Amino acid sequence: MQDLQTLRAFVTVAREGSVSRAAERLHLTQPAVSLKLKRLQEGLELTLFRRRPQGLDLTEDGQALLPAAEKALAAVAAFDQSARALHSTLRGRLKIGTIVDPEFIRLGAFLHRLVERAPQLETELSHGMSGSVLERVRRGELDVGFFLAPPDEGPGGNAAEVAHRELTHFHYHVIAPAGWGSRLAGADWMRLARLPWIVTPPDSVHHRLLHGVLDPLGLAPNGVAQVDQEACMLDLVRAGVGLSLARDALAMAERQERGLVVAEGIRLPCALCFIWRRDRGQEAVIAEALEVLERVWGSP
DSSP, rough: OOOOHHHHHHHHHHSSSSSSHHHHHHTHHHEEEHHHHHHHHHHHHHHOOOETTTTEEHHHHHHHHHHHHHHHHHHHHHHHHHHHHHHHHEEEEEEEEEEEEOOTTTTHHHHHHHHHTTTEEEEEEEEEEEEHHHHHHHHTTOOOOOOOEEETTTGGGTTEEEEEEEEEEEEEEEEEOOOOOOHTTOOOOHHHHHEEEOOOOOHHHHHHHHHHHHHHGOOOOEEEESSSOOHHHHHHHHHSOOOOEEEEHHHHHHHHHHHEEEEEEEEEEEEEEEEEGGGGTTTTTHHHHHHHOOOOOOOO
């Protein structure tokens, strides 16, 4: 088995056609290169070069062995590159809190980019409501998460240790069962509050947005059912149980496809945010997630 320095000497002399030029390329002396070639030929019991006035040419045996030598050197170089890459490859696990539906938060694109950039990084997804994701990020149970809040509000003053980045702005609409158009026509919040509502737990952004409007007016929704999943809310509205809030796209799709009623002139602004603890922002896995997030979402 030949050592790498000998193979490099053989390949370099073959390419340069000269021991002196090969020695310069390899940063060796000419006698050292000549000795390596001599030992290689003796070990193989083959003549690999013939002398010419202009330098050295490969013999037929030398030409036959050159591709194999080049392939061996390339394989070693690829091995070294892979080994070096492992030193800079991001490893570990990123625990991500998700909310609503994957398409809305662009979860697929986010994870795809993340895996491309950091193939050794494991991801663990945990689905919940905005408020529960926030609390778990605060406690360190999740590294990062998605969160919904009114624009420019983020997690709020009670969670100053949590940083956030707004990804996009949208609106929530009041939706009602099909056939309720007359009940919603011209309705203000006082009338709407008296109608039956499908309400959500305090951890839900629906709860925070709705109470953000009603509490200052001294009103409370007439809750007839409480759910914690967006799909359940929509099912109950379709079934004629009561009112609910729905995001722009959902509200418009439900109106067009199922005939649900959307209250005119009432829109509650909201922002999709990405959150993490401020004191962990420089951790490698979180910094990588933020970099990928910027590529997927850009500026809101």
